């Protein structure tokens with residue numbers, strides 16, 4: 001597979017900033033991989049001075065594997081391939097002192113943050129709390145410090161938000177903790193204000209490559225700029241038609257801002273799509289042409305036309321799921337296709353339920369990304385809270401979770417009182433319980449329970465120094481009482497086996513993590529793993545959301561729920577964000593290499609009532625010549641039916657014979 005001339009130009013341009021702006025499947029990610037190989041191979045940069053930024057941990061892993069295949073031996077050693085957040089975390093771990101943090105600092109997940117906001121806004125409704133949290137997060141992603149936010153505030157709500165931001169940040173500092181947004185904001189602030197530090201990092205990272213650049217937010221773009229410096233030794237690749245994270249603060253404008261910030265920016269466009277069948281590509285082109293464009297980039301493909309896109313109208317979601325499952329089983333048997341070559345995409349996670357049921361019924365093996373939310377499991381969160389507390393005595397949020405997992409007869413009133421006493425004494429809660437004088441002010445039963453807890457924590461802290469992290473997790477699960485509580489909680493042995501499995505998986509993960517890192521650092525990097533990244537799918541049909549499918553490709557792709565309530569999502573319609581929904585479908589369609597199915601239910605159940613659905617408005621934007629609708633071609637339908645029946649019988653015969 002040789003590179004085309006434009007790709008070659010992108011790979012060999014090594015001095016100064018480069019932006020590759022191109023549509024789906026045109027080889028942008030491939031350019032990044034080849035470029036890393038080129039930079040290392042030509043001796044311009046050793047691998048340890050190169051950092052490639054990807055959008056998810058999953059794509060980071062994939063890129064690492066692709067690079068390992070391209071570069072032989074240990075020449076790739078020390079290469080950084082990570083997400084913006086993981087890079088920010090590493091920077092903070094190295095620069096913790098400059099950033100005002102102590103070793104072992106914690107990362108607050110959004111639940112931890114919400115709890116803080118709730119506390120700072122007593123009596124406020126959940127909606128108001130969520131809105132405030134969003135506002136503060138937006139300020140952080142715009143790279144503002146609390147002081148800057150205050151200076152910029154114009155209205156009363158803005159003043160209020162700036163004030164809450166300041167209080168929230170003070171809490172984080174007291175807990176020796178950062179939140180996800182800080183993982184980018186703090187490194188940016190460091191690099192922008194500390195010239196010496198910036199210089200050191202530019203020395204450390206000589207060349208930067210950023211994939212999926214259209215989905216970076218302002219703070220991430222600033223991190224890129226601060227790391228790349230004025231010379232701008234970077235390669236960014238992106239596609240404004242695939243910007244699907246505006247709701248999370250992504251700003252595709254950064255792509256044009258880049259041209260203003262770097263007058264020397266070289267822009268390379270790629271126009272050949274290597275991924276999709278021609279029909280799929282023509283459909284995708286036609287769809288996205290409905291969005292406003294400065295420059296419409298039309299992709300072409302030398303691939304075969306392929307089969308027409310099937311459009312299915314189904315009775316309801318259950319019927320839709322059954323048809324999809326049956327079709328997959330049919331294609332798998334008839335064309336000898338591996339399960340892992342199929343992918344089913346949906347707009348919202350709840351849509352996977354009907355699919356799972358249908359796939360289970362037909363015994364089709366599948367892997368659901370995101371849905372299992374390993375890190376959201378109560379027992380895993382409990383164990384992580386324990387680890388956080390052991391590594392960071394200042395982390396009150398972790399303390400509060402751990403002291404109640406399992407419950408030890410310490411009620412909310414006592415905990416509130418303890419919080420107050422420790423605040424007055426100027427120490428974190430996990431230290432306050434070491435003080436006999438302080439405990440005396442609590443009810444005797446609770447005090448004795450807390451003092452027992454303090455002994456337990458002291459003992460485990462000693463183990464934490466001694467034991468390898470994975471071993472620590474195992475010891476912790478036993479001694480903390482987490483396992484025993486889990487056993488008592490589970491109604492069946494089977495249930496206990498599954499949930500205990502989650503804890504084992506956590507220990508395994510620590511086993512596999514890079515050597516030398518302490519439990520605190522590991523807990524921090526684990527907090528960064530998005531759910532979609534956990535668990536290795538085998539030879540299984542993939543189920544995932546359209547958002548999670550970005551950058552991936554599959555031979556056979558099904559997109560379900562292409563109705564006018566789901567895609568475009570009704571909330572987006574109300575808020576006038578149709579263009580982003582169209583991009584989302586564009587991303588979905590362009591995942592397909594060989595064949596694509598689009599389906600929608602005629603009705604759905606909502607709050608116990610039947611709701612009539614109409615096909616998505618986007619279906620009307622696809623060229624009719626590329627589609628094959630249900631019932632539109634009776635002859636073809638009949639032929640397929642017969643073929644399917646034959647294969648069906650063959651499958652049953654095979655089953656009976658085996």
Ligand SMILES: Nc1ncnc2c1ncn2[C@@H]1O[C@H](COP(=O)(O)OP(=O)(O)OP(=O)(O)O)[C@@H](O)[C@H]1O
Pocket residue numbers: 001002003004007022023024025026027028029030031239242273274275550551552553590
């Ligand atoms: N010059 C080439 N010759 C043959 N195949 C290629 C070439 N360039 C890329 N490909 C293949 O095309 C497919 C799409 O490439 P890649 O994933 O890099 O595209 P992309 O632009 O990153 O897509 P997306 O926008 O979806 O992220 C891959 O299977 C890749 O191996």
Ligand SMILES: [Mg+2]
Pocket residue numbers: 028029030211551
């Ligand atoms: Mg890509």
